[in-house]
Amino acid sequence: MSARPPAADAGLAQVLATLQGRSAASLNDLLAFAAIPSVSAQAAHAPDVRRAADWLAARLRQAGLAAVEQWPTAGHPAVYAEWLGAPGAPTLLVYGHYDVQPPDPEDRWRTPPFTPTVQGERVYGRGVSDDKGPLLIAVQVADAYLSALGRLPVNVKFLFEGEEEVGSAHLPALVAARRGRLQADFVLSADGGMWSAETPSLTVSARGLAALEFTVRGPAKDLHSGRHGGSLHNPLHAIAALVASLHAADGRVAVDGFYDGVSDRTPAERQAIRALPFTDAAYLEQTGAPATYGEAGYSTLERQWTRPTLELNGLWGGYAGEGSKTVLPGEAHAKITCRLVPGQDPARMPALIEAHLRRHLPPGVTLEVRAGAHGARAYELPAAHPGRRVARQVLETVYGRAPLEVGMGGSIPVLETFSELLGVDTVFFSFAVGDEDIHAPNEFFRLARLGEGQEAWARYWAALAADAGPGGQP
Structure with a gap:
């Protein structure tokens, strides 16, 4: 990295002091933003x-x-802003999302999901970690730069969408239509998250996604189970058999063609994952599960980051209310998502799974399959990417030790959108943590991460400008 002039160091110090003086206001921002139920x-x-x-x-x-x-968009709007007053400096596209997951089941929340509540060193509420807290950090840093110095060290474009939690279905068309406005050197994402609160980490890969749901139908209507049970195939029994057929006894997905194109990581890469400070015992304590489970021959982190999965997300039908109702239901339903790795095509997955379901469909029922509205390929940030290098340096400065480079088990469909339509890579720079119960009751965000994230984003923009040098290219 090129040497930073003393004036730049003094400017950064002013920005950091401004952010520190606004810590209470920053928290109030989050409380106000997270109180809006943007589901x-x-x-x-x-x-x-x-x-x-x-x-x-x-x-x-x-x-x-x-x-x-x-x-x-054809759905919810995107919010765009820009500051382009640094000629010759790199241009960043900052991404985040302001929509949130439904709070269900609400009776499992200890505090109201849309009344953000500070308890100790955490703030609880839907969306505080995913993604309103991390998103606001970028906005607050821009505010501090412009307040303290009247300028940013790099050019910044902000794109915040309102549909990430429903698969960003309309974002590709928006990005294609606004391609000229959105051109940048790379994307710096406020969405994502670190691996743990104790260990600084940099996410360098994410799995892809494919989704579908299906319905099994038997009789034309719900029937009396005493009069008709044993005479007709119960759709709940049939769907249970279908779901069970999707995996082999060793945890491997049993769908023909599912693993086409999938390669194992190198021995060195597998050993690097196994050397991370992770234990199954700590993971089980965090999740509350009695034991780990998954594809045989792989560690827990390998299963989460480098192996594809097929998960049942919902299974329902018949009567689930209080007490008993002796019914033979007319239909049963299931939802499935697959997490994909490099080499797998998300567009191909629904057809493979449907073919498997039809081959294993029990007699006496019919099957309807509907592919999900969204999908995404797996993503890996190139090892030599300048944004990755700057992120490593900044995180080491903030936390006093080099970050671990880790994978993400989840999926962010916009990575493929930015890569294909804008030709740019995405650097994850979120200060959420993987254990903050996103998508679950009692989602929370650590208050300390607001300050840490603000310092890191302020340093990142300054370091990227210094790294680019006079030519302006990172």
């Missing part, structure tokens, strides 16, 4: 999603970003 999956919350977009646009204007726009 993108539920039509009843569409006005709340719009309200969150309006709140975010106003906060970007408050930060001093004059070019703030809301871009409509």
